[in-house]
Amino acid sequence: MENIILLNGKVTYTITLDPGVWIFDDRRVDLTTYFDSETERKDELEEYTKSISKHWDREIMEGAIFPPTLKTEKKFEKEKVLTGTFGIPFKPFLKNAEPDSSAKSLVIVTESEEIHLPLSEAEELILGFSENGKPLLKDGPAYVYFGDGSNKDQPIKKVKTFRVE
Template sequence: MENIIMITGKVKYTITLDPSVWIFDDRRVDLNTYFSNEKENVNALEEYTKTVSKHWDREITEGAIYPPTLKTEKNFEKVKVMTGTFGIPFKPFLQNAEPADDARALVVQCSDKDYEFPLDEAYELILGFSKNGKPLSLDGPVHVYLGNGSNQENPIKDVTKFKVK
């Protein structure tokens, strides 16, 4: 149970977060490159259309059989997951909790200290959950990174709870 984190406070729904399953989430980001890359505003429908079009084109040109490169791509992805350092955006979790209209801040409660962020900044937080392919068991279960990456070298650690106030 010590790996479970809750979002509570002035929210419509209390959310329970389990970082141990995020490795399978498609929203995960590689923390080694995330803060150094340019941020693009991605339209989800446009991105989906491009992906489907690319798949359709490949099926038309190569047929519906899997070319041998797909096996190597899957192996590469498996190795990447087993050795990577990953995080996940906090925004979808906070949106699903539906903060109250009068909510103004998010408090990140840690074992030794609390950190308070305005709600608009809280939507940009990144939750690190894996380092070099291993879960953050010593000072985790998550590390909190600011959206601009300014605390990349020294993230917020030992997080126990998120509270909207």
């Protein structure tokens, strides 16, 4: 139970967060490059439509050909998961908890302090869950990074609970 983080307070649903399973989540981001690159706000439907159109065009021109590098790509992805430093956006968890309309802030409760953030800033948080392929057992179970990366060298550690107020 020490690796579980609760998201509770003025929410419709209390959410139980388990960082141990996030390695399998497609929403994970590589923290070694996430804050260095420019993050663009993308329209997911537009991106999907463009990728499908590109794939369709390729199949019409070339036929359905499977790339010969598929096996090496899978091997590379597996290696990356085993050695990478990853995080996951906090926004989907906050959205699923459905904060009350009167809620104004998020309190990050750690072993030693409570940090208050407006909900708008809380949506931009990134939760780090893996460093060099290993779970964050010592100072974890998760690190909290601000969306702008201003604390990427000194993340919030030893998080116990997220409380919506």
